[in-house]
Amino acid sequence: MGCTANRSPIRAPLSLIRxxxxxxxxxxxxxLALGLCSQPAAAALTNNTYDGNIYALYAGNGSLVPPRASLAQTLEEHRPALLVFYLDDDAGSKQFSPVVSELQRLWGNSVELIPLVTDPLQNRGDGGARDPAHYWHGRVPQVVVLDGDGQVLLDAEGQVAIERINDAVSTATGIPLPEGFKTSGTMSFNELNTEVVSR
Structure with a gap:
């Protein structure tokens, strides 16, 4: 004869469940509230909102900031300098960021590329030729190319064509730009990033 076991389900005490x-x-x-109230990121190339480091976000190149050397150090070493004045919350600066990234790719070993956010330069006196404030006009983006002697070869505002910048940097460095890089255009590879490509 078999033995029947009393099998009652194990139940947690009601107080533990409560x-x-x-x-x-x-x-x-x-x-649930966070899931319902959260909104998608609203980063966009065409607005004046702060989205973070524009070079990392829109050019895919966060290595541009902070710059490797200051303007004063660059001029002391008689190196050509390429200054780019920008703001992280400016649509024009966001749209220009892929050009700056391409300039680093083309000239990074030959010229000191110095992207400078302009917030610290506002309402500040001019400290002379070794001070970036000396060259900034109060608008962004702005590009200034200096040769090894500190002479200004290009000073332009807005969406400056990369060809103009390349010509000035070529003059500053004495290095001719290869034929394949004489003209360029932009190619968008997602809704945020654009890349400058040679034609």
Missing amino acids: RWRARLMPVLALL
Whole structure:
């Protein structure tokens, strides 16, 4: 004859269930609220909102800032300098950021590329030729190319054509630009990033 075991289901005490429910409900409510209230990121090339480092976000090149050397150090070493004045919350600067990234690719070993956010330059006196404020006109983006002696070869505002910048840097460095890089255009590879390509 077999032995029948009394099999009753194991049940947690009702008080334990109520305690866990009391602890989990606020957490679940918070997660639900965050899910319903969160909005997608609104980064865009065409607006004047702050989205973060424009070179990392829009040019895919966060290595541009901070610059490797200051203007004063560059001039002391008689190296050509390429100054780019910008703001992270300026649509024009965002749209120009792929050009700056391409300039680093083309000239990074031959010229000191110095992207400078202009917030620290505002309402500041001119400290002479070794001070970036000396060259900034109050608009962004602005590009200034200096040769090794500190002479200005290009000073232009707005969406400066990369060809103009390349010509000035070529003059400053004495290095001719290869034929394949004489003309360029832009290619967008997603909704945020654009790349400058040679034609």
